[in-house]
Amino acid sequence: xxxxxxxxxxxxxxxxxxxxxxxxxxxxxxxxxxxxxxxxxxxxxxxxxxxxxxxxxxxxxxxxxxxxxxxxxxxxxxxxxxxxxxxxxxxxxxxxxxxxxxxxxxxxxxxxxxxxxxxxxxxxxxxxxxxxxxxxxxxxxxxxxxxxxxxxxxxxxxxxxxxxxxxxxxxxxxxxxxxxxxxxxxx
Numbered sequence: 001x002x003x004x005x006x007x008x009x010x011x012x013x014x015x016x017x018x019x020x021x022x023x024x025x026x027x028x029x030x031x032x033x034x035x036x037x038x039x040x041x042x043x044x045x046x047x048x049x050x051x052x053x054x055x056x057x058x059x060x061x062x063x064x065x066x067x068x069x070x071x072x073x074x075x076x077x078x079x080x081x082x083x084x085x086x087x088x089x090x091x092x093x094x095x096x097x098x099x100x101x102x103x104x105x106x107x108x109x110x111x112x113x114x115x116x117x118x119x120x121x122x123x124x125x126x127x128x129x130x131x132x133x134x135x136x137x138x139x140x141x142x143x144x145x146x147x148x149x150x151x152x153x154x155x156x157x158x159x160x161x162x163x164x165x166x167x168x169x170x171x172x173x174x175x176x177x178x179x180x181x182x183x184x185x186x187x
Contacts, residue, residue, distance in 0.1 A: 002143040006037035036080035043073040082107035099166035110139040131184040138180035145172035
């Protein structure tokens with residue numbers, strides 16, 4: 001869903017359509033938004049295949065090459081997400097203080113997770129590398145989980161606003177990180 005939404009957003013940014021209250025924040029940072037969408041989409045789409053043990057074992061060269069694309073894309077997606085969160089004055093119904101703070105923490109945590117993962121693999125610590133990449137990927141997938149949480153609420157009760165929206169959005173990252181933690185713990 002987020003990749004499809006990103007493609008729609010990119011096509012809207014590429015057209016010379018009118019600036020509306022709904023798109024003004026994206027038009028104001030056209031290059032940053034485009035870079036975020038492209039890098040997040042590549043990181044999420046290609047990153048999913050990085051966790052397939054059959055591909056890793058039988059095509060390790062492909063895993064390394066893909067990883068050299070996924071890791072920087074993940075970092076750029078996180079940094080552009082941080083930039084957009086910090087530089088945009090969003091209306092309170094789209095982002096309150098809680099969501100703003102969570103977005104900052106998530107962006108920083110994702111950069112840290114990818115960085116620690118890169119360092120781990122450079123030191124041949126494969127288990128740590130895998131664990132940190134799972135965490136980074138879980139953070140990067142927050143937008144997809146947000147759709148799964150917010151869409152049913154929107155259908156049943158209308159678009160959530162203010163603190164309820166912030167809590168739903170933040171919960172998506174919390175769920176993903178909790179899940180990532182449960183699958184990266186040693187047995």
